Amino acid sequence: MTTIEHTRKGTEHRIQGNPRIFTYVVLILCCCYFLLPVWWLIIASTKTNSGLFNGIHGSMWFDSTNAFWDNLKQLGTYQDGIYWRWFANTLLYALVGGFGATAISVMAGYGFAKYRFRGKTLYFNIILGALMIPATALVIPTFLLMSDINLTDTYWAVLLPVLLNPFGVYLMRIYCSQSLPDEMLEAARVDGSGEFRTFFQVALPIMTPAITTVFLLSIVGAWNNFFLPSVVLTNPNLFPITVGLSQWQARSTAGSAAEQIWNLLTSGAFISVIPMVLAFIFLQRYWVGGLATGSVKA
């Protein structure tokens, strides 16, 4: 906002002067703020349990010894290496859940954009209304329902609810109506292509950017999932990393000295964020473009 104040004073040329320094200062401060905890985590993951409290260079710099590989080894043996089991579970929930949610949203978005069917307007309005229903308001009801049909404490208890992604449907519908010409589908039909073949061979290739976006967003949603799994799961073998680490945290704070595993907590947290952070950095153009699709139309 303050840049505006600055530029108001100057002409076009002055904009290159002071405000530019101001912009740099603001952005550098922002970068520091947003990177601060990440930097702390990187440092902390290389420390021993005691080093976390009395490392000789303080909490924002490496200790004299690097314990990262030891921490990694300890993660592999502590409670029979349950951390890696959590890691695998998270991958399973995120990839399978994300794939399923994407497939269902892509089909639905295409159906809404390209077919005129009975009840469509009402159906779509209900979906738009559902966007307003808070996801966590459904957690306790879902849990109550699942415990009645003995579905709690199974992989399905986490995987199935993840499949619901109304925002994905909304995004795909907008993308299909904007980027997929009817003439193209019509031409394929005239050539004798069936509806499914048209969908798979003509529509899907064009929808790839939007599909990638919805897939990424679904994966992030599933990867970050915490409330639902923490409610429907009690068996540690089924936990995703988020639930597992929060239990380790609770135990380290409340438990005896032997149960304090701060170093495992920090190194475990560090390792768990690497895949998502890398995915976001390398797939930048997809999420930037995809979020724009949703917002411009709204």
Next chain:
Amino acid sequence: MSHRSTQSKPKRRIGKDNLWGWIFTGPFAVIFILFLVIPLVYAFYMSLFTYTQISGTYFSGFANYIRVVKDSVFATGLLRVILYTAVMVPIQLGLALGLALLLDSFKKKFASFSRVVIFLPYAIPAVIGALMWGFMYSKLMGPFTTLFSLFGLQAPDFLSAGGIFGSLVNVVTWQWTGYYMIILYSALQSIPSELYESARIDGANEAKIALHIKVPMVSGSMIMCTIFSLIGTLQFFTEPTILRNQAPTVIPAEYTPNMYAQALAFGYNQTNYSATVSFSLGLIVVIFSIIFMRLTRRSNGLGD
């Protein structure tokens, strides 16, 4: 869109369209019914019953809802999240809009680097984000004790009764500002630059362009972000749950309505009442969103 396209098609296609439309949208309908409609209906059904050890489960009508209205724990939690919403939503959105405008007009390499950095927290699970800040807030493990002592000051107690509100606001701001910034930034990028050109020819400076062209053009996205932020904050759960591990006396188990619902279901074994609390919270969030959309309808055309 589809309306226009189907008009040109021959009539016999309509029956086929009907069938294939439902084939493609059917799987979603199944999931939607199984994991949204049925849980909601079931929660509502359960909320109409009460369980006591003496008389078992019996139909109690709206008694549970009367209890919710009179429940001071629920009211406190609700007021608390409303307060959080009133503070957090403007901070996040103001910061996100300011940064988006800055990055939109500043086309340097450093700008794209900052964009990624600011967005980075979105890729980090809220649990891990809250864990990290919890460590940072800790007197023993965090940097602030050292940092403040450099200036001869004592670090504030982030996890005390007085500090926890600001501490939680900070965690959420850190986690979500980048996400809203990216949405607004994308919207700014999609404004045709000819608009600016003609404004400049008319003598408008950058400030006027930002205020009178850019901000109104992204108001639709602003509204969308506000609704997301509103919904998210009213159902506050993850961050206080994680920080509670470190400050159990400062953050009670019933700190927010969602935490209360969970505590009721597990700690107190009151599933019927827990369903009532969940259902009531969902209803309140929907009402808030609708009120907000009504209020802003005229200025953005979202409601049409």
